[in-house]
Amino acid sequence: MNPHLAVETIGLAKSFGATRAVAGVDLEVRSGTVFGLLGPNGAGKTTIVRMLATLLRPDSGTAWVLGHDLVQDAPLVRRRVSLTGQFASVDEELTGRENLVMIARLHGMPPRPARSRADELLEAFGLADAATRLVKTYSGGMRRRLDIAATIVVTPDLVFLDEPTTGLDPRSRNQVWDIVRALVAGGTTVMLTTQYLEEADRLADRIAIIDRGHKIAEGTAGELKASVGAGALHVRLRQAAQRPEAERLLAAALATEIHLEGDPTALSATVDEGDEERVAHALAELARAGVAVADFALGKPSLDEVFLALTGHPAEPADAQTDTAPPAGGPHDEEAA
Amino acid sequence: MTTTDSTTTSTGSPATAELRVDRLETVLTPTERPVPAGPWTASLVFAWRAILKIKHVPMQLFDVTMFPIMFTVLFTYLFGGAIAGSPREYIQDLLPGILVMTVAMITPYTGMGLNQDIQKGIFDRFRSMPIWGPAALVGALLGDALRYSLAAMITVALGIAIGFRPGGGAVGVLLAVGLLLVFSFSLSWIWTAVGLRMQTPESVMQVSMMILFPLTFASNVFVDPATMPGWVQAFVDVNPITHLTTAARSLAHGIPDTGAIAAVLVASVVLVAVFAPVTMRLYRSER
Incomplete structure (x- = not known):
């Protein structure tokens, strides 16, 4: 005790x-x-x-x-x-x-x-x-x-x-x-x-x-989110015309593949846990090059995603689910929605 | 509540409907923990709760008052002539019986109330508090004694108005009512056990009526059992309602039948001795 x-x-x-x-x-x-x-x-x-x-x-x-x-x-x-x-x-x-x-x-x-x-x-x-x-x-x-x-x-x-x-x-x-x-x-x-x-x-x-x-x-909420893997950086620009430049700068700074969203002003990139500094640096690079950022978000996976990853089923009434849970902590690449 | 004047409701309530975060700190400051209420105080608090409910919804006394009025008037004038020669003659015997029947019929309320408390979840709060377990039940029973007394008062008053003349006077009637309250309190423990067991208040009512109807009718409340078949008489003779009716009649008319009174008291003790522990076991057990 x-x-x-x-x-x-x-x-x-x-x-x-x-x-x-x-x-x-x-x-x-x-x-x-x-x-x-x-x-x-x-x-x-x-x-x-x-x-x-x-x-x-x-x-x-x-x-x-x-x-x-x-x-x-x-x-x-x-x-x-x-x-x-x-x-x-x-x-x-x-x-x-x-x-x-x-x-x-x-x-x-x-x-x-x-x-x-x-x-x-x-x-x-x-x-x-x-x-x-x-x-x-x-x-x-x-x-x-x-x-x-x-x-x-x-x-x-x-x-x-x-x-x-x-x-x-x-x-x-x-x-x-x-x-x-x-x-x-x-x-x-x-x-x-x-x-x-x-x-x-x-x-x-x-x-x-x-x-x-x-x-x-x-x-903690943070630990649980981190346990299921990476987060994502979402960036939205003021002008769609600057997206190619932004893509190039971000790819260089983050050393990762940049995903172009449906919205012509939006980009995103997967970021590993602990890479916050690198993200800050990448955003600073954009500013230095005169790329106007409307907003950005560094999202960790939501607890919803954590729940799905841990249990193999969404956080809904579990009665209909019969499958067993996958090993806890494993990354998953399927979005819940 | 009222929507007639929307200006006052919309300006009046929001200001105070807000959570006062600044005040929260004050009310959450731990104070000295009081010593939890003892068994008696806790029971009285629950009795107070039962009486408050009657105060807020007086309509719930409607059946408690209408039931005895209907029964007294109907039976006296419908059967009085046929059974006893005249309504006036009949009511002398009938009234103590109706008194017994009325009060017995409203005893299941305690069980129903208890069942409602469980369904609504407030029972969980009581059970997780540091109070004497049976207090919630004893308190409810005490509060219901008020109901019983009221029903008894109405029945007696109406009876006197239409010709009931108790030979025992006021003292005799009070003693009869007193004995009746003792028995009802004991009988209620059956319904508290039922109330803890059943799923809905309605099923509590159904079960209790299934027991109470035969119990009150297969007795000497309405007619002399002498004309009944032997097997019915055998039941009537052991039916506590019969003894209670005989005892109440004897007390009201000033010629106490000690045998019947003793039988009622024994039945009361047995009811409590059996059903109070059953109720308490169910109370503590989980659901």
Whole structure:
């Protein structure tokens, strides 16, 4: 057991009947970080989170949460973690304020502090206006915010967010992201599951890719992207007439083949990991030769591509897929789209 | 909410609908962790929740109030003459029975509510909190006791208005209602177990009605079992609803039947002893 870890699991496994939902997963989540579990529907992410939040008992494996044995010390774990489930777990037939007061009272706060804590949270989460309305009249985004507010009525040391932005519009999603960032800034460890690669990329310090009950890869977003190989430099010029010159300059500077795009002003080139300096140099060469660049982008492969490369199937519901995953980390030359 | 005045809604809400990132920091500052609510406080919080729901949607009391009114009026005037010579005569025996039936019929609400909580996901939140497990159930049952009391009050008041004259007076009626509440609380544990097991609130209702209908009708609520065939009588005699009805009648009329009362109390203890542990096992088990 490592004291710097908020979560540590070894061989965590859980089956439902004949289905191995989680088939032996090792995880290490450092305190004060955001850890993302990324995977398609049915990959086992929710089962992992429900086990760590003491809602499910693991079949085998060991797990420590905040230094407590998950199974033997479940009551101690419950005191320090908080879960926001996949479906907004708030009471629709109560008002937003009543929901928060109820949770605060259950945490042991006396009536008056419970009420002021509820008001303070409603204010911060932009729900003050809707405080006395029944939750069933709330929009999806408001519901989700209330849900997260309920999760932090007593600031937990570790928060589990199970697909916190599924089904939300982009604005609500950004608000949830802001909340997650504020949580981490306040010292809380966050473990979130998501199907959205962009979300994991934006929020998580480390990402574990889960597929069919197994952890198939883990690392920072950058590491995961790098593991599947090269990125690409995309350049767009102001004038199409300068493209041949640009092609020549780039080919010389990057020592690689330049690809001419359909757009007569666009070019691209494959760039190896660690070649950023060479790219900078190539762009400087263009400027020196008077080739006007409208914009350029040095793209690493998207997490979508990473996912496809690692699992052999896109990050979509995996049920229809029966083929086995290719060896992890191998480069692939097929674009997903 | 209202769209009649679009100017005020569009200028009024966005300002406060924004997430206050500056405030987030403050509310997220860890404070001293309170000691989680004890079993009793937690149960009371859940009872408060049940009562709030009634407050927000009073219409859900409609069947609780209409059911006893309909039954009392219908049975008294339809069967009163045929069974007991006159409606007035009949209601003296019928009313405690209707009381029992009404309250028994609304006990499945607790199980349905529980099932709804599970489907909606809020149950996961409760289960992952550091509180006494049964509090959510005990609290819901306490809140529902209010429902039962209300139904009982309406039935008794209506009964008195149309000729029910309890020999035991107010004390007798209160004792009868008290015994009824004890039994209903115990009976509800069956439905909490069912509620944890079934897939939908509707199926909870169906299962409970399948049990409750024969249980309440195959009893001495409406008629004297003496005219029933032997095998039905055998069932009626062991049916706890029969004992409860006999006990409620005896208390209401001021001639307590200690045997029946004892039988009801024993049945209540047995129900809790069997179904409370089953419920708790299901509560803790995973789904």
